[in-house]
Amino acid sequence: MKKIKSETDLNAAIWALERKREEDLRLLKAEFHLVSDNLKPLNLIKNTFKKATESPEVKQNLLNTTLGLSSGLVLKKILVGASAGPAKTIIGTALMLGITNVLSHNPEKVEKVKNKIIGFIQTKLKRPRKQIIDITPDSKDITYQDPEN
Known part of the structure; x- marks a missing residue:
């Protein structure tokens, strides 16, 4: 800090210290609100559960x-x-x-049983489609029709 030699330097230093004090007070209040929020019982439980379930x-x-x-x-x-x-x-x-x-x-074991059940269901759902074969006595062509159409 520099030496104060005049009244204007003294006023400038006082003004700067007051601004610094106001800023420090604002930061202290913000930190206090953050800490008091974290110490609320619900937030303590929430934060503890969150940290525990991250693993x-x-x-x-x-x-x-x-x-x-x-x-x-x-x-x-x-x-x-x-x-x-x-x-x-x-x-x-x-x-x-x-x-x-x-x-x-x-x-x-539960995972194995679950996979077997899902596999069984998937095989039942993915049955091959039956094709309809149309053989007409007049023509020598055999036509295949998809049952979906």
Whole structure:
């Protein structure tokens, strides 16, 4: 900092320091709002979940668990029904937890079964088209017609 020798230099230095103080205060307020936003409970949970799910391994585990849990719930609803007695409810819950556990711990087997089912469906959908052969007694020509036309 240079030495102040006159009143105008003093006023200029005061003005510059006031502007610097205002800018620092503005930056401090912005930083405070950012920190207070990040410390809100909902944002803490959101940020933690986001960081946790960025790992490919965690994403795969989360996907497998979700698949297992949803499959278990669907099978429980199918087998037990909406309104069941206490014994059926307990058996259905145990069945749901068992299926969820098996599916979430054996994703490679689930993937193989899924691929087999999809392959089976695709082969059934892609059956070769049957052709209609038209042989007329008058002509010696054989004409083929596509059933789509």
